[in-house]
Amino acid sequence: MNAPAQQTHPNRLMLQRHLAAENAHDMAATLATVHPDCIFRDLAIRQEFHGHAGAERHYRQWWTAFGNVVERSPIGGAHWIDDETYVAEPQYTGRHIGDFLGLAPTGRPFVLPFTVFVKFRDGLFVEERFYYDLATLMRQLGETRIDPEALQQAQDWAAGKRN
Numbered sequence: 001m002n003a004p005a006q007q008t009h010p011n012r013l014m015l016q017r018h019l020a021a022e023n024a025h026d027m028a029a030t031l032a033t034v035h036p037d038c039i040f041r042d043l044a045i046r047q048e049f050h051g052h053a054g055a056e057r058h059y060r061q062w063w064t065a066f067g068n069v070v071e072r073s074p075i076g077g078a079h080w081i082d083d084e085t086y087v088a089e090p091q092y093t094g095r096h097i098g099d100f101l102g103l104a105p106t107g108r109p110f111v112l113p114f115t116v117f118v119k120f121r122d123g124l125f126v127e128e129r130f131y132y133d134l135a136t137l138m139r140q141l142g143e144t145r146i147d148p149e150a151l152q153q154a155q156d157w158a159a160g161k162r163n
Contacts (some may be wrong), residue, residue, distance in 0.1 A: 001145050011120045015086060015101075018125060022059065023069045030059060031129040044134040045101070045151065047158035057158065066110070067086050068094030073113050086118045102150030110140040 013099035014033055021029035024048070031052050040049040042059045049058040062068055070077075076089025091094060092112040097105050138146060156162045 008028050009080075009083075010123055011083065011086070012080075014123055014125070015118070025061065025063050025067075027057075027108060033125055035121050035126040037121070038125055039127050041127075041129040042158070043129060044133045044137075045154055045158075047155055049158050054119060054158070054160075056116075057160075061154075061158075062092075063151035064098040065096065065105075066092070066094035068092045069076065069096050076113065084120045086120075087116070088118075089113065089115050100141070101154055102140075102147045103138070103141060110137060112137050112140070113120060130157050 014081075017103060018030065018033035021033060034052060034055045036052060036160070037140065038051060042049075042058070047058075054124055070090050071093060073089050073091040076091070078086070078088035080086055090113075092113055093110070095109045096103075096107060099105065111146055114130050116130040117152055119127040134146060138144070153162060
């Protein structure tokens, strides 16, 4: 493993702190790990969230819809590209407990592998880009199509155009 991935690396410690807070659904502790100028990009839905208010919207969306946790994928890896950039292939696990893209809660469990790129600035998360197959998630929820209007509403909501 390369030098930045050592246990004592400050960004690695911040990453561990962030994941513990995120999995506990502790918003205050999660936001304490996020830079005020952060950008979260959900490439599957084409959502972009800015700043602490945006980060909070991002996490609430997932926690409310799925009550999810992030865990290591049995097949995925994790790598430090450099001191400020981390890439991993974890998975979300959860149950569909709230509205998601216009789909009412089904109660169905899901496992969603994804790829995430995290950038750090000043020891905090400043950018997160994550990629996943939205169709795979929707199939696990019992839906075979994605409603274009619901997708647009989710994009508008992420941009702060809707409450």
